[in-house]
Every structure is written in structure tokens, then in C-alpha cells.
Amino acid sequence: MIQLHCFGESGNAYKAALALQLSGLEWEPVFVDFFGGATRSEEYRRDLNPMGEAPVMVDGEVKLTQSGVIQMYVTEKSGKFGGTSPEDAREVMRWVFWDNHKLSSQAGMTRFLMNFLPEEKRPAEVIGFMQGRLKSAYQVLDAHLSGRDWIVGDGVTNADLSCCGYLYYPEPFGFDRKDWPNIDAWLTRLSQQPGWKHPYELMPGNPSDRA
Amino acid sequence: MIQLHCFGESGNAYKAALALQLSGLEWEPVFVDFFGGATRSEEYRRDLNPMGEAPVMVDGEVKLTQSGVIQMYVTEKSGKFGGTSPEDAREVMRWVFWDNHKLSSQAGMTRFLMNFLPEEKRPAEVIGFMQGRLKSAYQVLDAHLSGRDWIVGDGVTNADLSCCGYLYYPEPFGFDRKDWPNIDAWLTRLSQQPGWKHPYELMPGNPSDRA
Known part of the structure; x- marks a missing residue:
């Protein structure tokens, strides 16, 4: 199953999560504790993304970052959202x-x-x-x-x-x-598209967690 | 022949111009008088780019903006620079x-x-x-x-x-x-790549024009 390392407050992560969600591909979010410093940790930079950013998508051997590239991958796998000509x-x-x-x-x-x-x-x-x-x-x-x-x-x-x-x-x-x-x-x-969710419903973490 | 609407001071234009230049495709630059307000004119937005940005590439019927997309097009046409797997x-x-x-x-x-x-x-x-x-x-x-x-x-x-x-x-x-x-x-x-040129040599216009 495709995993997306993401957090609710990130619109960049939302771009990838929403593409996965509306594509019909099976996926699950994995919480990145951005506000706890996760993306700045050595571990994150070593294992997930040396650029220190979310989202990161993992699909078996394929590990991708940059929402635009993850969207291109979703298009490759699902045939959707890439334009018809x-x-x-x-x-x-x-x-x-x-x-x-x-x-x-x-x-x-x-x-x-x-x-x-x-x-x-x-x-x-x-x-x-x-x-x-x-x-x-x-x-x-x-x-x-x-x-x-x-x-x-x-x-x-x-x-x-x-x-x-x-x-x-x-x-x-x-x-x-x-x-x-x-x-x-x-x-x-x-x-109104089937499956659409608000970022705070589609991905874990939101400001009320820290209130 | 491919035309690239560009100006020397624009690094975004340089990204497209350098890809064209090193690809071996035939191309020519067309000067955009950015500092004279060209990209903010109604004419430019209507005929070239509603986003009001340079560069704009024109190849026959194909008109493209965004350096990243022009680079993808150069890769499509030349087979170069897109990665080998x-x-x-x-x-x-x-x-x-x-x-x-x-x-x-x-x-x-x-x-x-x-x-x-x-x-x-x-x-x-x-x-x-x-x-x-x-x-x-x-x-x-x-x-x-x-x-x-x-x-x-x-x-x-x-x-x-x-x-x-x-x-x-x-x-x-x-x-x-x-x-x-x-x-x-x-x-x-x-x-040191064959054909490489500095932005001010590859594209028309540079700060000394306005000195």
C-alpha cells in the first residue's frame, strides 16, 4: 500500500494526498510531526528526504518527494489527472x-x-x-x-x-x-468530487492538537 | 525554428535557453523588454502569456511557458536531459x-x-x-x-x-x-559543456543596456 508521510497543516502534502485520494489508489497517511521538529531531524533527512520537506511518498521501492512529482506518479499509476492530450x-x-x-x-x-x-x-x-x-x-x-x-x-x-x-x-x-x-x-x-476531504480530515494533525 | 521570448537578466529564461542551447535543437531568442514593462502589457498577456511571465517558447503551433515545462518539451524533442531510466x-x-x-x-x-x-x-x-x-x-x-x-x-x-x-x-x-x-x-x-554560454551572452539584454 502507498504511504504518504504528511501532516494536516501542509498544503504541499495535501496536494499529494488529494491526488491519491481522488485517484482511487490505495494509500494511507503516516503522520510527520513537523511542529515537533521531525523534518529537521537527522533521521528524517537520512531515511526520508535530505531536503527536509514533507510530503514523502513511499510505494515499495519507490520513494518520492515534491508534491508535483508525486502527482505525476499518481497519474502514471492511475491514468488520471494528467490531461487527455x-x-x-x-x-x-x-x-x-x-x-x-x-x-x-x-x-x-x-x-x-x-x-x-x-x-x-x-x-x-x-x-x-x-x-x-x-x-x-x-x-x-x-x-x-x-x-x-x-x-x-x-x-x-x-x-x-x-x-x-x-x-x-x-x-x-x-x-x-x-x-x-x-x-x-x-x-x-x-x-463536491466523490471522495474529496478537507485537509484536516484527509491527513493527521491540525492546530487544535497543539492548542 | 523554435523561438524563445526571453531577456538576459532572467534566470528563469536562462533555464529554458540553456536547455535549448545544449540540446542541439535550432532556436533563436526574441527579446522581451521586461524593464520597459513588456510583460505587464495587455498585448503580452493576450498574445504570449496571461501569467505575465517570461520565458515563452513558440514552436509552430506549440506555445509554452514555465521553464520546467519548456525543459520537458526540449527533452521530448531531443531525447536529452530527462534522465535515462x-x-x-x-x-x-x-x-x-x-x-x-x-x-x-x-x-x-x-x-x-x-x-x-x-x-x-x-x-x-x-x-x-x-x-x-x-x-x-x-x-x-x-x-x-x-x-x-x-x-x-x-x-x-x-x-x-x-x-x-x-x-x-x-x-x-x-x-x-x-x-x-x-x-x-x-x-x-x-x-565547460560544449555550447555553454553565460546568460548575458546567450540572451539579449543586460544591465549595461540601462546604465
């Missing part, structure tokens, strides 16, 4: 890269700084700067989704499963669904 | 995603803030914060290159062509090759 396949990858570069990476960091750092350590200038960059990303995505149900083609692809990574979380980081009607409708559509 | 292919993609997420994205932004913004507009806290994050990325790459000639396998792949994106530029952004001996030796090795 060479053109669509490239368009899917284009959005997955864009998400990694401009959306999830910056949203994840901003949410971390605003919610998971002690208040006196939150760097206000960095947060403001990142929120400005994120606004440009929301604009691009919202404009693209105008008149479209899905980011590429006429069904769910890794483009959707990547870009949604941080957008269901309740912690404030400057993103409000009400400001972006096309993103809002798309997130609703995606959440 | 399914395992290596995944490992190449893992590093390309890591680069987009943790190295080039942050290095490009930090270099921009430190060199291409007017001095009074440079956000010191953001720059310091980004340099701290980048140091972790240099550590990961330098440790990985210990005892290795190339990031994956025994030849140049898109992993190398991605991670080097911003590391040959002369403008200061907190990266000094002397601090990272394995990265330094690897950059030298890569620059």
Missing part, C-alpha cells in the same frame, strides 16, 4: 509549475508566518510583501477560471489538485474566497 | 520542482530586490528573510553535490539546467560560489 498534459504541468512557483509556495509561507510563528516573531514587512505577490497570483487564477469549470480541459487534473493546496485552510493569510468569485466556485466544485 | 526521470523532476520552489524562485526575487529596484525601495527585512531561506537551499544542493559530478546520474540533466538558473549572475544577492565548494565545482563543470 499531449497539449493538455503540457498545460497541466504549466499550471502545476506555476502553482509551485507563484501560488502554493508563497501562500504556504505566508500562512506559516501569520499563524504558526509566535506573534512577536512575525515579520510584518515580509508578510505584507508576500500578500502583494499573492494577490497577483489570485488575479491570474481567478481570471483564468472565468467561464471554466476546471483549470485545464473538462475535468479535474493535477492543475486543480495543485493550485487548491492552501486555499481550503481556515487560518487567515490574506486570502478570502469572497474576493475571488471564480476561485470560490471552482473550490466548491472540487469539494 | 524511469527512476532517474522522477529524480530529475524532483530537483526541477525543488529548484522552482526553493532555489530559483527565491534567488530570482532576492536578486531583483537587491539590484533592479531603486535603492530607496529595497525592502531590507524581506531581503534578509529570503537570504536566510536561500542559505538552506544552498546547503541542500551543496551537500547533494558532494562526491557527485551532476545532480542526477552521470550526465547533465534538466536538474542541473534548472538549479543553475541564477547562479552564474554577477549581481550580488547573497550567493558566493566560494562559500559552497561543491556547487562551485559543479558550476565550473557545467560551464
